[in-house]
Amino acid sequence: MKVILDPQGGICGGVERVIDIVEEELSLLNKDIYVLGDIIHNEREVERLNRAGLKTIDLKSLDGLVSSVFKNSTRILIRAHGEPPETYRELERLGVKVIDGTCPVVTRSQNLAERYSRGGYQVAIVGKHNHPEMIGIIGHTDHRAVVVQYDEDVRRLKPGVPTMVMAQTTISPEQFCKMTGKIEAWVGEVVIRETICKSVVKRSENLRQFAGLVDVLLMVGGHVSSNTRMLHNICLGRNPRSYHVSSPEELDPAWFSDAHLIGVSGSASTPLWLLQEFVDFLENWIKEGRIG
Ligand code: SF4
Numbered sequence: 001m002k003v004i005l006d007p008q009g010g011i012c013g014g015v016e017r018v019i020d021i022v023e024e025e026l027s028l029l030n031k032d033i034y035v036l037g038d039i040i041h042n043e044r045e046v047e048r049l050n051r052a053g054l055k056t057i058d059l060k061s062l063d064g065l066v067s068s069v070f071k072n073s074t075r076i077l078i079r080a081h082g083e084p085p086e087t088y089r090e091l092e093r094l095g096v097k098v099i100d101g102t103c104p105v106v107t108r109s110q111n112l113a114e115r116y117s118r119g120g121y122q123v124a125i126v127g128k129h130n131h132p133e134m135i136g137i138i139g140h141t142d143h144r145a146v147v148v149q150y151d152e153d154v155r156r157l158k159p160g161v162p163t164m165v166m167a168q169t170t171i172s173p174e175q176f177c178k179m180t181g182k183i184e185a186w187v188g189e190v191v192i193r194e195t196i197c198k199s200v201v202k203r204s205e206n207l208r209q210f211a212g213l214v215d216v217l218l219m220v221g222g223h224v225s226s227n228t229r230m231l232h233n234i235c236l237g238r239n240p241r242s243y244h245v246s247s248p249e250e251l252d253p254a255w256f257s258d259a260h261l262i263g264v265s266g267s268a269s270t271p272l273w274l275l276q277e278f279v280d281f282l283e284n285w286i287k288e289g290r291i292g
Contacts, residue, residue: 001256001292003282004214006265008206010272012199014080014103015040019049019271021101022077026053033099034065035077036087037132041225041269043246059087062094075099081132082106084139105169106133109195110140116164117141121191124148124157126179127168128226134168148179154186163190169197170227170268172204172234200227200268204234207265211238214263216256219244220278221267228267235265248281256282256291 011019018039025033032053038046039054046056054077057065065074074096078087082102091098102110117123123145127134138145146156148165157163165183167176173196184190211217217235221228223246235242243255256262264278286292 001286003262003279005279006210009265012268018080018101033075033077039079042222044274045271082136084136105197110137113137114140117144122161122163124165126176127171154182157187159187163187165190166193166195170200208238211235214261215259217242217263221270225269231267253291
């Protein structure tokens with residue numbers, strides 16, 4: 001029995017960038033940084049960064065924090081998902097130092113939505129209701145954009161008006177294509193801007209191949225991460241012996257009976273150190289004869 005690490009697995013460029021920013025800021029000034037919402041949808045990485053001095057808060061708790069303890073030197077990080085313009089205005093009002101970690105791919109989506117909305121278009125975004133990235137993008141359209149997640153959402157669009165359809169960066173091309181067809185059937189002709197992140201598309205294609213190569217596949221990622229769930233579904237389509245796990249304690253030796261090759265992969269929010277932890281854990285099980 002052998003364990004292999006997916007060479008394409010692990011954190012995406014946008015999340016890696018924001019983590020680098022945090023680590024650099026923490027090393028420059030030995031004082032906590034506050035981030036609005038979890039920096040990454042991975043409980044283990046959040047815990048690691050919390051220990052290093054990154055504290056997770058929401059916007060509502062910030063007011064008291066600034067006035068009572070930290071005053072203007074409080075550093076607030078905006079995560080890769082981005083924020084709506086009103087968050088920036090609020091942070092400016094509080095006078096805190098903003099560290100903007102919005103992923104450049106997300107910034108492009110925000111700008112695109114804003115441009116079309118200002119140009120008089122109805123903007124439809126195919127993606128998940130209440131996802132932080134969507135909240136940020138909608139804010140850039142003065143809250144006019146319509147989220148299309150379910151079939152019934154399509155009916156919230158006005159038929160016969162100029163419409164632009166775009167995507168949440170982490171949805172699958174198949175989902176975007178399916179929903180765009182439904183929107184066109186209801187609204188009429190639309191402008192389609194496929195704003196899915198290229199690294200997500202490439203990742204999905206490589207993962208299909210990797211899942212087909214191995215007997216058992218572990219998709220490592222946070223249980224609240226929609227990207228991990230989406231990638232796990234792709235794996236299941238190729239290999240029914242695919243499991244979504246977030247920590248080695250969740251592994252069951254029965255999953256690996258008669259397997260020769262175990263593959264370990266991760267989503268856009270899974271750090272490499274965590275994937276390596278799974279590989280080491282399984283190799284230990286093989287050495288101890290628990291599996292294999
Ligand atoms: S998945 Fe793509 S859009 Fe999202 S943070 Fe990573 S690089 Fe940016």
